Amino acid sequence: MSQAGAVVIGAGPSGAATALVLSRAGHHVTVLDRAHFPRDKACGEGLMPSGVAVLRRLGLLDAVLATGTPRIRGVSYTHGDGTPTAYAPFPMPIDGGEGWGLGVRRTVFDTILIEALRREPRLTLREGVRASGVLRGASGRITGVSTEEGPVWAKAVIAADGLHSPMRAAAGWAVATSGEGRYGMAGHWKLDVRALDRIAVSFGDREEWYQCPVGSDLLLVSTLAGRARIGVTARNYQAAARAAVPALRGAELVGGTLAAGQFRQRARTVAADGMFLVGDAAGYGDPTTGEGIGIGLLLGQRLGGHVAALLSGEVDRKSAEVRYRRDHAEIWRNPSRVTALALMMARHPRLSRRAVARAVDRPHALGALLGINCGYWGFGKLTPRDWLSLCGF
Structure with missing residues (x-):
């Protein structure tokens, strides 16, 4: 049996970001991951500029750049025959910072994150430990997780255990999805x-x-x-x-x-009863727009702040949960809409071909859409003419 201020299940980008913020705020954190690192996994390996900004704030950007990872300046779109091809650079963030993303090999990225976790004096990293269920107190509040090595008790439980999150299912928060996927x-x-x-x-x-x-x-x-x-x-x-x-x-x-x-996953809630979901565990749409790692890092940073305030006694549990649920909904709102638009284009080749052809001559609309996906501004940035261009007119 062990006791921590917070237990984080999953040491990927979102879990690592949450744990680093909590540890650096002075709280004892236990991080569990069923894998032994380094380990590989299917991943788009593209980090959008908004995610680069989080790495900078966490003090990890220099370590990533030192590996020689390429900078990504924008996105191009084409069809199978290579014509037409439209390109839009990432717009500059409105509050300054990096206007480029990164192509990060997942094994390299995870190694940097794991090394950062190991350097934290208040953090215990336990690899090869699978969390199998949630533990609840008499009031129904989640007070820890069960593992094959015994229970781990904590004041806050953070599930960052991936797309098919066992913790989400164990809490009864998984929502069945239908369709081909x-x-x-x-x-x-x-x-x-x-x-x-x-x-x-x-x-x-x-x-x-x-x-x-x-x-x-x-x-x-x-x-x-x-x-x-x-x-x-x-x-x-x-x-x-x-x-x-x-x-x-x-x-x-x-x-x-x-x-x-299957990528489309839903959760009944992302925070309740003392447990918080972050990253893909909190639900996911589709990786077509490449925002997953960046938003996972950003929400991990935000969640770390809310849970740190909870552990410090600055806010109560319900306030921390409400604040995180609000952040999650706000940060995902516009990227989810961009994803829906991208999926519509993928399902209708004639429409997407016309839209790409229009974007060749009018890249502004595509660039504005990239800025929405990065969280720089909302859909109000798009003019009626931009919408016509995106629809191939």
Whole structure:
């Protein structure tokens, strides 16, 4: 049995950010993760500028840059035949800061996060420990988690345990999803990508392909599609990737392929009874716009502040929960709408082709949409003419 001010289940980006904020605020934190690091996982590996800003605030940006991770300046969109191709750079943040993102190999990124956790004197990191359930007191409040090594009690429980969160299910907060759903596959290819400074998105037949440089000689190539289509790709990812991305025809696939899904997940709440959900555990839509890691970091930072105030006695439990629920809804509101727009384009190739063609001549609308996704401004930034351009008119 052990006791902590807070227990965080999951040491990925959102869990690590939450734990770092809490530890640096003077609170004792236990972090549990069923994996042993370093470990790989399916991930878009693109960090939007808003996420870069969080790394800077956490004091981790220099360590990430020192690995040689490429800077991402914008996003390009095209169709399978390569025409037309529209490009928009990331707009500059309205409050200053970095106007670029990063292509971060997940194994590299997680290593930096884990090393930062290990340096914190008030933080205990326990790898290879699986949390199997929640523990409740007589009042029904969640007071800890059960593990194969015994219970871990805490004043606050933070679940950052991923897309199919066991803690979300254990609390009874999982919401069943219907429909075919969306799935992803990813592989890493060895080729010279030093001249590539953008995420490249290509619309195909009921699927999208994404390219993101994650090193001077390493390109992440991932695809998103429904269950039936991704099943076809899974039979021969190499051949499908080479057919969709011409640059791969002479490249070498490094390692195996990784898969993830069903992406659409919902939670009844993200905070109640002394437990908080953060990152993919709090529910997710789709990775098509690449905002997942950045928003996970931002919400982890916000949640860390709210739980620190709770542990310090500055606010009560219900106030901390209300504040976090409000932050979560506010931060996800506009990116969720951008995701819905992107998915509509993916489902209607003729519409997306017209929209891409219009964006070639009018990139302003696409750039404004990237700014909305990054949280710089709202949809009021788009003019009626911008909307017509985004709809292919």
